[in-house]
Amino acid sequence: MSLSSSLPRVSLCDHLPTSLQEAPRLSKTLGIKLFVKREDLTGLATGGNKIRNLEFIFGEVLERGCDAIITTAGVHSNMCRATAATAARLGMKCMLLLRGSKGDPEEGNLLLDRLLGADVRFIPTKDPYDERVPGWLEEASRELEATGHRPYVLHLTGGTSTLATCAYVDGAEELAAQFAKIGTIPDSLYVTVGSGITMAGLVLGFKHLERPTRVVGVSANSEAGFLADRIVDYANSAASRLRLDTRIVAGDFEVLDDYVGPGYGVPTLEAIEAIRLTAREEGLLLDPVYTGKCMAALQDRARNGHLGQDETVVFLHSGGIPNLFAQAGTLKTRTPLTQQPR
Ligand SMILES: Cc1ncc(COP(=O)(O)O)c(C=O)c1O
Structure with missing residues (x-):
């Protein structure tokens, strides 16, 4: 029985569990062991978290x-x-x-x-x-x-955000089973933060299941302190709803707000570079509003030595692909030509 099995649920995801894939070329480039949790592949009209x-x-x-x-x-x-x-x-x-x-x-x-x-x-x-x-x-x-x-x-x-948070307690359980399968408990998991609901569910799920993987949230919009308070509230409301004894405090996770750039939805040069590199090295498409900024943070932290050679990191790909096309003009004109076409 899963932690959330007491809740009513409608089957909408075409593919569960979503896969946890190795990213071997990006791992080599960044000097870490990188896995991607493919929540972009949940299905139903381009999927996502x-x-x-x-x-x-x-x-x-x-x-x-x-x-x-x-x-x-x-x-x-x-x-x-x-x-x-x-x-x-x-x-x-x-x-x-x-x-x-x-x-x-x-x-x-x-x-x-x-x-x-x-x-x-x-x-x-x-x-x-x-x-x-x-x-x-x-x-x-x-x-x-x-x-x-x-x-x-x-x-x-209120209650709706609590239900949405419970969904990612379910996501954390799915990941915990996948970690067991690959025989590794990753050191950290990077996820984009909008409202903080997805992150809250993951933090609660990992803590409850005693998986020490540290969840690092990369803000797409708001300030870190504001988000941390909300994440604690979402997680603890979900814990009550699921009748779990576990409670979350701000020290259980980390939120970064230094990769937002000029504002919500405005792609940064670092995000565009991260989108490019990920596409070229792994054939994996990210978006400029959410996942591109999260990958920019992860890549920056690998390059500046914050993530060590021996670290295993999961990048949660939360989808958002339609915005890649909505921002085609920006992506074309603002992309610095640091990489020539193959
Ligand atoms: C593609 C994508 N990734 C991440 C997020 C952030 O999720 P949350 O609002 O649960 O923090 C969103 C939210 O809109 C999203 O659309």
Whole structure:
């Protein structure tokens, strides 16, 4: 029985367990032993960590008898695209309140949201913590109720964020079994941090299972102290929900905020270089918003000696590929030609 087996869950991932692969060429270049946990390959409309989160969130959605889902995030949100794909697979209505405007190019996740049949609306804010957001969600919910739907409002707060965190306790269990299979307990695992939910689940899972692998989070947006507090809260709420005695403190993990660059969603030169190197050496595609910055941090730490020759490191690839295409222009024009084509 898994730690999260008491929770309702809907099967959405096409491929579980996702593979834990060696990255031999990148390992050699960086002077570490590198593995990649392929959460980009969960499946369902380009996959990623959000599909695993949604297995648990939709467990509750269906348990409550809902037939429509409303969620909100930035215009290029992977969570919104994954939600639209899930709704399509389950035959439900999906409404997305995106922080953006009609003028935003119809590419990347926004293109996929429309293809997947979501009802896309725009809200006039760039701030995920804007106090008007709950009101807009409520309004959308009333609109759907008026047309005979029973909507579930997916706002990653409270109980919903706890369920999403539990999904990565499940991910930690999956990894622990894979570590046993390869006969190594890695020294560290690098993961990108947006809300901190994925990281919180992993930290809790490893601590509960007594796996000493240190989880290092690389922020894509917020300041490290702010994220650390949230990660502790998410993890401990999930621990209560799963009836685990384990509790998390800030010293159990590390969050880095020095690889964000000019801001959320703006690719850094280091991230572009990391995307290039990873693609060339491993045939592995990363994205400029999340995983590229995380890989830039990992590569920087290997080069500056923070990671030693004998260290085994896992890079959790959390997906986000549609943003690689949405930012094609930036990637082409801003890429320094430090590597010539083969
Ligand atoms: C591709 C990708 N990686 C990582 C993250 C960060 O996950 P979390 O919000 O659980 O910290 C996100 C969140 O949007 C994402 O889309």
